[in-house]
Amino acid sequence: MSEFGHKLIDGSESSLKSFLDNLPGVDKVGAEGRAAMLGTRSIKTTSKARAIDLAISMVDLTTLEGADTPGKVRSLCAKALRPDPTDSTVPHVGAICVYNDMVKVARDYLDSIGGQSIPVAAVSTAFPSGRASMEVKLRDTQDAIESGASEIDMVIDRGAFLSGKFGSVFDEIKEIKALCGEKAHLKVILETGELATYDNVRKASYLAMLAGADFIKTSTGKVSPAATPPVVLVMLEAVRDFFALTGKKIGVKPAGGIRTTKDAIKQLVLVNETTGPEWLTPKLFRIGASALLNDLLMQRMKLSNGRYSSANYVTVD
């Protein structure tokens, strides 16, 4: 029991099933209504300026393309450290997120330019589908850690989850967590776009938290819909309630589909009014994105000089 630091479950399939199936349901209309209402919050002037800087510091600047090159990754690292080369008051981003083979490139380059404080996150466990043997998933994760990743974004086995094999999903997360140990933070990607219902999002959130996730993350970015406001709301509620039950603060990372400053600010409002402002830190909230950063920078310029700049004033990725 105490293995999990709390007494909600004993780790057996039956205790997991009974716990997860007894969670209160999520009413779809109500959850979407609440998220939509929070989307009408009007964040202006000083609070907008703060929100933009906060959002920049939470961005997991991501490139997950087959065509990624070491050059592109280095360029992204430079941008992560100095998002706006002309303005040193812009905070650095939360992390760089890449595939395994680029982890070393990113780590070495960041270290060489003074970006030691920026972690490198690797997508792992046969990302994005999770369809590989456990042996391969462990090796994949080991490889990422050895290359210098201090954050692991793993995917869950959605097939197992959807067929009710909660124990199998739980064990996988637990094993990967054990491998990460103190060396790497574990983010567990639920791929909410494949989970079909908010009830499942809530169950998967708890499952990941019970198994030892440090963060729960919505999506791989390869499936749509991804980080919709109601999905993030349900995950934030789970994190809030898990904290009340266990005293443990778990982070949340929406990823996929958050492209504009407006989208990002809506996410921050969700955090502020669900878990409360204690979660408004890159330690507990990240936004997985690529195009978002440029929009945040353009909005930041607009706030400081009153003009909308063309896209030529921010760097291409």
Added chain:
Amino acid sequence: MTADIFEYSPAPESRAIVKLKSEYGLFINGKWVSPQSKKKFSSINPATEEVLAKVSQGNQVDVDKAVKAARAAYNKVWSKTKPKERAKYLFRIARLLQERAREFAVLESLDNGKPIRETRDVDVPLSAAHFFYHAGWADKLEYAGYGDNPKPYGVVAQIIPWNFPLLMLAWKVAPALATGNTVVLKPAETTPLTALLFAEICEQAELPAGVVNIVTGDGTTGAALVNHRDIDKVAFTGSTEVGKLIATSIADRGIPATLELGGKGANIVFDDAPIDEAVEGIINGIFFNQGHVCCAGSRLLLQESIVDDFLTKLQSRMAKIRVGDPLDKNTDLGAINSSAQLTKIKELSESGTKEGANIWSAPCTLPTKGFWYPPTIFTGVTAAHRIAREEIFGPVLSVLTFRTPQEAMEKANNTPYGLSAGIWTEKGSKILWAAQQLKAGVIWANTFNKFDPASPFGGYKESGWGREGGRHGLAAYIKGAK
């Protein structure tokens, strides 16, 4: 990172769009006229106590003038206007309300004290929707199920409350005009301004003179209107107390009335409810429009097994309610409509404490000027407490508990009112069972305070007579229809 990292900056909606006159006359026979008494009273902004405009005090002479104008308009023009032409006027009014939506939203918020988020997203769009909906009925009345030649009553006296000034106007005026009646409307004393702006819409829509007449004033004006011998029908929304007076007044005249009165709605949360959404629903049920809602879910009935967890969640959610400037787009709870209402809320709350219930108010800073009351709940309430029986009409929730579903039904029905109820459970069969047991005109399942022009609204018992909205609501304005 500190807790104030994301304190929302003020985001006030601009007042510039509202061009108020300093004084308003009465709108009778398509003209702005001075009241016979020459008396004016102030309509104030309850959030600041600032005087917004001077409004006319109508008396018996003014009411008589208005009823005569409505009668003449009915006889000479409106009863001869083809149904599809009536529909065109209603469509025109609906579109004008949409075009001037922001103006109405800001003015409603100023005059009533309710948050701009609600006037912008609820009051004004729903008001326009009521006119659109009834515009559609105007030339299809013979298919409404009230015979093949449905006839209007003639001149209708309408008295509306201060909680949803424009929306209640729409609920009353739209079906009356659609069915071919003419109207004398008296808006509430504390919130006459959007009705006066609506008179401008009638002018803009070129509605024939006398079809809609608006007489402002206090309770004596309303009494003069109800007691007028040449009205054919009364429609009233307001307190049960005044509703009873109206019923007495018309009893010997054989004219019908629709009365939409008070309520003490039960919001029943079973242990198998979607808890987070139920918390939202309870919040919306009692704190929407500062609790100035006749169908508010002002009694929370909680199943014993979930009481502690639910109340913890409810209180933490209540602490996030943003109370303050109604014109700020981020405000959730605005000002109490009047000093009199605030006194009533305080008096009933004090009785709750005196009778032994436990009060808890969300920690929030209330503005120093204007009329304010924090979001409040009472726990340990028994069915015998005044706060469990009387309508508080403010942001005050009474929490009662139950053990079995049957007990919940008995407690929910144990009230002289019967306007609304809410059922929260994920079990469909329980929803259907409970809906059959509850004696309330409107029952929401896993949601609350949802309104649509197509859906009839009205109460059982002392919550009123008749229905408003939908096909059922047309009956209130068609002679002989039931």
